[in-house]
Amino acid sequence: xxxxxxxxxxxxxxxxxxxxxxxxxxxxxxxxxxxxxxxxxxxxxxxxxxxxxxxxxxxxxxxxxxxxxxxxxxxxxxxxxxxxxxxxxxxxxxxxxxxxxxxxxxxxxxxxxxxxxxxxxxxxxxxxxxxxxxxxxxxxxxxxxxxxxxxxxxxxxxxxxxxxxxxxxxxxxxxxxxxxxxxxxxxxxxxxxxxxxxxxxxxxxxxxxxxxxxxxxxxxxxxxxxxxxxxxxxxxxxxxxxxxxxxxxxxxxxxxxxxxxxxxxxxxxxxxxxxxxxxxxxxxxxxxxxxxxxxxxxxxxxxxxxxxxxxxxxxxxxxxxxxxxxxxxxxxxxxxxxxxxxxxxxxxxxxxxxxxxxxxxxxxxxxxxxxxxxxxxxxxxxxxxxxxxxxxxxxxxxxxxxxxxxxxxxxxxxxxxxxxxxxxxxxxxxxxxxxxxxxxxxxxxxxxxxxxxxxxxxxxxxxxxxxxxxxxxxxxxxxxxxxxxxxxxxxxxxxxxxxxxxxxxxxxxxxxxxxxxxxxxxxxxxxxxxxxxxxxxxxxxxxxxxxxxxxxxxxxxxxxxxxxxxxxxxxxxxxxxxxxxxxxxxxxxxxxxxxxxxxxxxxxxxxxxxxxxxxxxxxxxxxxxxxxxxxxxxxxxxxxxxxxxxxxxxxx
Amino acid sequence: xxxxxxxxxxxxxxxxxxxxxxxxxxxxxxxxxxxxxxxxxxxxxxxxxxxxxxxxxxxxxxxxxxxxxxxxxxxxxxxxxxxxxxxxxxxxxxxxxxxxxxxxxxxxxxxxxxxxxxxxxxxxxxxxxxxxxxxxxxxxxxxxxxxxxxxxxxxxxxxxxxxxxxxxxxxxxxxxxxxxxxxxxxxxxxxxxxxxxxxxxxxxxxxxxxxxxxxxxxxxxxxxxxxxxxxxxxxxxxxxx
Numbered sequence: 001x002x003x004x005x006x007x008x009x010x011x012x013x014x015x016x017x018x019x020x021x022x023x024x025x026x027x028x029x030x031x032x033x034x035x036x037x038x039x040x041x042x043x044x045x046x047x048x049x050x051x052x053x054x055x056x057x058x059x060x061x062x063x064x065x066x067x068x069x070x071x072x073x074x075x076x077x078x079x080x081x082x083x084x085x086x087x088x089x090x091x092x093x094x095x096x097x098x099x100x101x102x103x104x105x106x107x108x109x110x111x112x113x114x115x116x117x118x119x120x121x122x123x124x125x126x127x128x129x130x131x132x133x134x135x136x137x138x139x140x141x142x143x144x145x146x147x148x149x150x151x152x153x154x155x156x157x158x159x160x161x162x163x164x165x166x167x168x169x170x171x172x173x174x175x176x177x178x179x180x181x182x183x184x185x186x187x188x189x190x191x192x193x194x195x196x197x198x199x200x201x202x203x204x205x206x207x208x209x210x211x212x213x214x215x216x217x218x219x220x221x222x223x224x225x226x227x228x229x230x231x232x233x234x235x236x237x238x239x240x241x242x243x244x245x246x247x248x249x250x251x252x253x254x255x256x257x258x259x260x261x262x263x264x265x266x267x268x269x270x271x272x273x274x275x276x277x278x279x280x281x282x283x284x285x286x287x288x289x290x291x292x293x294x295x296x297x298x299x300x301x302x303x304x305x306x307x308x309x310x311x312x313x314x315x316x317x318x319x320x321x322x323x324x325x326x327x328x329x330x331x332x333x334x335x336x337x338x339x340x341x342x343x344x345x346x347x348x349x350x351x352x353x354x355x356x357x358x359x360x361x362x363x364x365x366x367x368x369x370x371x372x373x374x375x376x377x378x379x380x381x382x383x384x385x386x387x388x389x390x391x392x393x394x395x396x397x398x399x400x401x402x403x404x405x406x407x408x409x410x411x412x413x414x415x416x417x418x419x420x421x422x423x424x425x426x427x428x429x430x431x432x433x434x435x436x437x438x439x440x441x442x443x444x445x446x447x448x449x450x451x452x453x454x455x456x457x458x459x460x461x462x463x464x465x466x467x468x469x470x471x472x473x474x475x476x477x478x479x480x481x482x483x484x485x486x487x488x489x490x491x492x493x494x495x496x497x498x499x500x501x502x503x504x505x506x507x508x509x510x511x512x513x514x515x516x517x518x519x520x521x522x523x524x525x526x527x528x529x530x531x532x533x534x535x536x537x538x539x540x541x542x543x544x545x546x547x548x549x550x551x552x553x554x555x556x557x558x559x560x561x562x563x564x565x566x567x568x569x570x571x572x573x574x575x576x577x578x579x580x581x582x583x584x585x586x587x588x589x590x591x592x593x594x595x596x597x598x599x600x601x602x603x604x605x606x607x608x609x610x611x612x613x614x615x616x617x618x619x620x621x622x623x624x625x626x627x628x629x630x631x632x633x634x635x636x637x638x639x640x641x642x643x644x645x646x647x648x649x650x651x652x
Numbered sequence: 653x654x655x656x657x658x659x660x661x662x663x664x665x666x667x668x669x670x671x672x673x674x675x676x677x678x679x680x681x682x683x684x685x686x687x688x689x690x691x692x693x694x695x696x697x698x699x700x701x702x703x704x705x706x707x708x709x710x711x712x713x714x715x716x717x718x719x720x721x722x723x724x725x726x727x728x729x730x731x732x733x734x735x736x737x738x739x740x741x742x743x744x745x746x747x748x749x750x751x752x753x754x755x756x757x758x759x760x761x762x763x764x765x766x767x768x769x770x771x772x773x774x775x776x777x778x779x780x781x782x783x784x785x786x787x788x789x790x791x792x793x794x795x796x797x798x799x800x801x802x803x804x805x806x807x808x809x810x811x812x813x814x815x816x817x818x819x820x821x822x823x824x825x826x827x828x829x830x831x832x833x834x835x836x837x838x839x840x841x842x843x844x845x846x847x848x849x850x851x852x853x854x855x856x857x858x859x860x861x862x863x864x865x866x867x868x869x870x871x872x873x874x875x876x877x878x879x880x881x882x883x884x885x886x887x888x889x890x891x892x893x
Contacts, residue, residue, distance in 0.1 A: 005670075010859075013715040018673035024746045254685065256671070256746055257678045308685030308744065341688075341696070 004091060005099040011085045019257035020048035021082065023096040026254035026307065029061075030098050031071035038180045039105040040064050040072040040173075041095055041142070045112070045120035046530060048076040048096075052253060053261040055315070056148060057111050059248040060173050070177045073097040073105070077120045078127070080528065086127065093127040102128035106180050107143045110161075112150035115507035116500065116529040118157055119522040121146070125160065132519065134162050134210055139188045143180065143196070151207075152237075152284055153459040155224075155566040156507045158209035159515040163200050165207075166570060167237030167284075168270070170246045172205045179203060201231045205238035207570060214512045214566070219553060221511055224569045236571045241611045243270055243289045247299060254307045263311035263345065264303045268296050268328075272317035273613070275592045277386045277582060278375070278414060280458035281317055284572040286605030288596055289614045293324045300332050304342060311343045319346045321596075323616035326358055333362070347371070351389045351397050370401050373412035376420075377427025383589040384419050386582075391431070398435045402442040409448055411435065415477045416455040416469035416501075418586060425477045428452070429484035429491075436490035449492045450485070452478055454501030456508050459567045460574055462582035467558040468505045474498035499537040503529070505555040506544070511566040514554075517543050575604040656759065657695040657705065657726040661734070663741065664753040664878040667718045671748030676711045682746060683723060689744040692737070695726040709764030709866065709877075710771070710842055718863040719752075720771075722764050722877055730756065753878045767877060770818050770837050772865040773845050777856050778829040785830040786822045788852050793820060800851040813851050816843040829859070835867075 012018035033039055042061050044051025051057070057074065064072035073095035078086060086092070093102040102108055108128060110121050122132045130141050137144075146154065147165040154164040165172055183196040201208040211231045215222040226233055240246060252264060269290040272282040291299075300312050312332060316322065329344050344362050351372045374389050376382045382389055401409060413428045432450045439446025454474040457463045469477075478495045485491040507514065520543045521529075521536075528534040544551050559565075561580060568576075578601065585592065595601055596613055606612050667674075674682070684704050687694050696702040705726035712718050731737060731754075738751040745751070761767070777785060792798055798814040816837035823831040836843040849856040867874050 012673050017675075018714065019675060019678055022670040022673050024670055024748070026746070256674050256682055258681065306689070308687075308689035310684075310688065341702075 003099045004094045004101055007089065007091045008094060008099060011082060011089065011091065014085060015081045016079060017048075017257065020076065021078070021094075021096060022256070023099070024256060025052075027249070027251040028074075028097055028253060029065050029072075031065065031073065033071050036069070036181070036184060038070040038177045038184060039107070040070065040177075041075055041102050041105040041108045042072055043075045043102075043108055043110045043124060045077050045110050045117040045124055046114075046528070047079055048255075048257070049259045050530075051076040051111075052255050052259045053265065054111050054113070055249065055265060055267060056169060057109075058253055059246070060109070060169050062249050062251065063170060063173055064177065067174065067177060069181055073100060075102060075108075075124070077124055077528070080534075083123075083127065083527075092129045093124055103130055103142060105142050106184060107145050107176075109145040109147065112146050112148040112154075112157075114530055115150060115156075115504045116535070118507060118518050119526050119529055121157065122160055122519060122522040123527045126522075132522075133159050135159070137162070137193065139190055139193050141193075143200075145176070149281060149284065152280070152570060152572060153507075153509065153567045154207065154209065154570075155214070155512050156510040156514040156518060158214075158512045160519075161209065162197060163206050163208055165238070166205050166235060166572070168240045169238070170240050170248070172203060172238045175203045176200060176206065198228070198230070204236060207235040209512075212569065216513075219550075221564050221566055223564055224566065234569055234571050236608070237284070237573065239287075239573070239609050239611060240270075241289070242614065243267070243291045244295055247291075247295055252303060252307060254309070261313065263313050264300070264307055264309045265313050265315050266296055266299045266303065267291065267316060268314045268319060268322045268325075269316045271613075272321075273595045274318060274321075275386050275582075275594065276375070277384070277462040277586050278417065278455060278458075279317075280461050283461050283574060283579075285317070286573065286603065287611060287613045290323060290616055293328055293616060296322075296328050297331055300328070301335065301337075305337075310341050311345060313345045313347055315347060320358065329358055329362060351394050370406050370408075371410040371412065372397060374431060375412065375414050376417060376424060377413065377429070377431055378424045380589060381417060381420060381424040381427070383591050384586050385414075385417055386586065386591055388591050391434075394431065395434065395438060399438050402439045402446065407439070407443050407446055409435070410451060411448060412451050412453070414453050414455045415481075416474050418463060418466045420477075422477075422480060425480050426484055429481050429488075432485060432491045433488050436488065439490070445490065447490050447492065449494060450481070452481060452493065452495040454496055454498050456501055456504045458508055459565065460572045460579070462579050462586055464509065464565065464579065465559040465561075465563070465583055467556045468501075470556055471498035471502045474501060497532065497535070500529075500532075500535055502551070502555060503535075503537065503540045506540070506551060509566070510554055513547070513549060517547050517549065520546070571608075573603075573605040573608040575602070578603045657728060658759065659727045659730050660757050660759050660761075661725045661727060661731055661737075662755050662757045662764075662878060663723050663725065663737070663751050664880070665721050665723065665745075665749055665751045667712065667721055667749055669717075669748040671746050672715055672717045674746075675714045676708070680706065680708065682749070686741060686744040687725070690740050692725075692731055692741070693727050693729050695728050707763060707765075710768055710838060712863060713844065713846070713861075716845075716861045716863060720863055720865045720876070722866060724757070724764060752880055755878055764877070767868045768838050768866045769869045769874070770835050770867045771842075771863055772819075772867070773832075773834045773836060774823065774862045774864060775832040775834060775845050775849070776826055776829060776859040776861070777832065777849075778859045780829045780856070782822050782825040782830040785832065785856075788854070788856070789820050789822055789832070792852055793817075798848075798851045800847055802847065813843055813848060817848065820848075 042057040044054050044057060061072045061074060064070045074097060075095050125132050125144055131137050143162045145163045146161050147169050151164045151166055179199045197208045200206050201211050211227050212224050213227055214224045269288055271285045271288040273286060273288055274282060276282055332344055351374055374394055375387045376385055411432060415425055432448050435448045436446050457466045457468055475498050482493055485493055521539055524539055526536050526539050596615055683706060694704040697705055707724045709722040734754050737754040741751040797812045799810055800813050801808060801810045818835035818837060820834045823833045845861050846858055849858055866877050868877055
């Protein structure tokens with residue numbers, strides 16, 4: 001188990017950004033593996049800059065390294081320049097911590113956050129010197145594991161992975177370690193691979209695709225059935241009940257070279273019950289589990305001291321919903337030890353919960369970017385997707401931001417949503433123009449960047465029955481917004497390539513028949529498909545056709561109520577009839593209130609697992625209307641100046 | 653107009669091992685974090701996005717090692733106990749970056765960019781014997797000029813590098829080849845080891861390159877910007893003897 005560093009070192013002067021491959025981060029560990037210890041290689045299937053900040057992998061890296069019977073290191077997909085040199089000189093995939101060969105680990109565990117990284121998974125497994133198909137692996141090969149949001153439909157990569165882990169990894173990573181340790185102790189003899197996979201299938205939250213058969217009737221999926229009686233028919237996701245018990249990462253990695261989200265990140269809660277119907281994350285991570293505010297404070301404080309960062313992000317799916325968010329922000333910004341130099345960023349700021357108080361606190365230090373996500377251009381459309389932000393909510397938030405000194409903001413929108421009309425699409429342009437208008441009262445050159453993404457229906461959401469828009473239709477809608485904002489000074493439009501949206505759509509709700517497609521695209525050099533300079537739409541479409549598969553059938557077709565999905569044998573706790581009812585409600589423009597502060601709808605996420613929402617505050621936060629009809633002043637009146645008359649944020 | 657920042661601390665540091673692959677811009681960010689971790693006060697620039705006021709000397713190419721890198725740090729308050737600063741900062745820096753000296757310098761001292769007149773380099777060449785390398789060096793030093801064609805601002809220019817070569821000799825063999833010692837001028841512009849090698853006959857390719865010293869000239873005498881025993885508060889100018 002020697003280090004590959006001496007083989008790698010002469011290659012690094014020849015590649016871009018060699019610091020991606022050297023490790024040495026503050027917080028990194030250099031394990032000294034002992035016989036019998038289980039080795040995990042935590043792998044992100046994209047570049048170091050994208051992968052390093054991944055909090056899931058960092059959490060598991062620490063938990064495994066705290067175990068006496070295991071160790072963990074990290075790896076990221078080498079960029080194409082280094083990959084070419086590695087293949088030429090026969091240097092296999094390596095860890096960045098000690099530059100150990102990937103194949104020397106017992107498990108290679110990938111985080112899957114984006115469908116377009118699937119071909120990189122195959123490439124990394126191949127670079128490790130491991131057969132890409134699980135059926136071809138033997139006892140001497142590592143187990144290939146995947147976790148993360150994409151695993152709620154792992155069927156398109158079923159042939160390539162040994163185990164799939166659903167849900168929170170904090171507890172299950174240890175249970176898997178124990179099973180693999182037994183396998184190691186038994187000597188990993190010939191034929192023992194099947195045994196360890198059978199044993200892993202008994203661990204709740206672990207899905208072993210090779211132990212299931214997918215049955216088809218023509219194009220139609222009949223079902224995915226276990227091949228053995230001891231293998232569970234339904235695999236349930238894992239959920240940790242109390243985030244306060246898992247204050248990880250304790251030592252967040254501080255990269256030497258610049259990465260995305262290059263700051264201290266502290267997760268303030270997991271889960272979201274806002275119920276936005278397009279949002280898979282909000283559906284599959286329920287229930288809401290807040291971290292105790294005191295723990296957030298201490299993680300922020302000790303994290304800033306240790307890392308030397310001058311920015312901290314309080315992360316979650318909707319951070320302004322965190323009970324006591326204003327106090328935590330104020331404590332951080334006003335901490336004299338931070339010398340007034342620390343800024344706080346709140347990703348995923350909800351428009352209706354944005355308060356002047358929070359904004360004022362943040363801007364004491366450096367002002368970070370402001371991003372709001374109204375998601376749709378009209379009230380009607382926002383009712384369909386259950387993102388119940390009134391125009392006044394948005395304008396109130398934008399007005400307060402401008403009055404606090406921001407000049408630029410970003411607005412996120414989706415297009416291609418169910419029932420979307422051209423009026424809805426054009427509403428995006430209207431909102432953006434009105435926001436710029438509001439800014440003119442405060443600044444000479446206010447600017448609003450509109451970021452427009454094509455909607456991809458996801459498993460375990462109420463929109464899983466919806467047929468995705470074609471690239472032509474998405475392009476037309478983008479064109480509508482572009483034309484409507486062309487002459488508007490101050491509005492910048494950015495959009496996601498509809499062709500990439502199409503390929504994401506194939507895999508989002510695809511099945512096992514896509515495995516050969518993914519393998520072929522990879523064999524034809526289709527890696528780094530998340531990168532526009534490498535994305536090859538033609539290659540995907542041609543490969544689908546070569547395998548006799550219809551893009552239209554996978555992506556654009558509306559599903560019926562009785563359709564069997566390729567993820568029906570997996571469970572995020574959500575009842576299928578709850579999702580179907582929510583889909584019907586969407587088509588009827590019916591909003592659904594946030595269940596944190598209203599009675600339960602029995603979606604299944606809490607009751608199924610015997611856990612509950614963990615929320616410190618019994619009242620919704622200021623501005624948290626979400627169409628609940630609740631007394632929105634209960635979170636505290638927040639005066640905003642809109643024009644000359646002071647009003648409350650979000651007040652009608 | 654704002655008042656000028658009164659104090660400047662100059663530190664010398666090394667960059668050795670894996671961390672040699674860290675680029676110059678990333679190194680600056682590593683330093684910003686290290687200073688915050690060490691809780692040493694630093695003056696910030698004004699404006700919308702204030703940054704610590706740090707000025708680096710001559711940039712070191714990515715993948716080169718160094719025993720003599722320099723950084724000037726502006727501060728509103730003099731740091732206490734400069735003798736403890738190298739240890740305190742090294743503990744906050746990544747493995748391979750170690751602070752070896754720290755000194756207060758007068759704000760009237762020339763900047764590092766202006767002060768440095770030459771650098772000493774050790775340059776490893778693989779697959780060559782010390783004798784063959786010696787012959788290449790002798791040829792280069794015996795020739796009246798050492799011409800190199802290079803691209804500068806889109807134009808091809810031909811320069812004579814010879815006046816910039818202060819010293820050039822062979823240190824001896826290495827397990828994989830031989831090692832050159834070179835002192836190369838930095839004014840009016842820096843001569844890089846890779847440029848020197850490209851101008852040799854035949855042109856050579858560098859393996860590991862290390863900067864060992866950066867020199868300045870005062871009153872006709874060559875001296876190091878900060879010698880390794882320079883950790884005490886004193887103006888560099890006063891120390892020159």
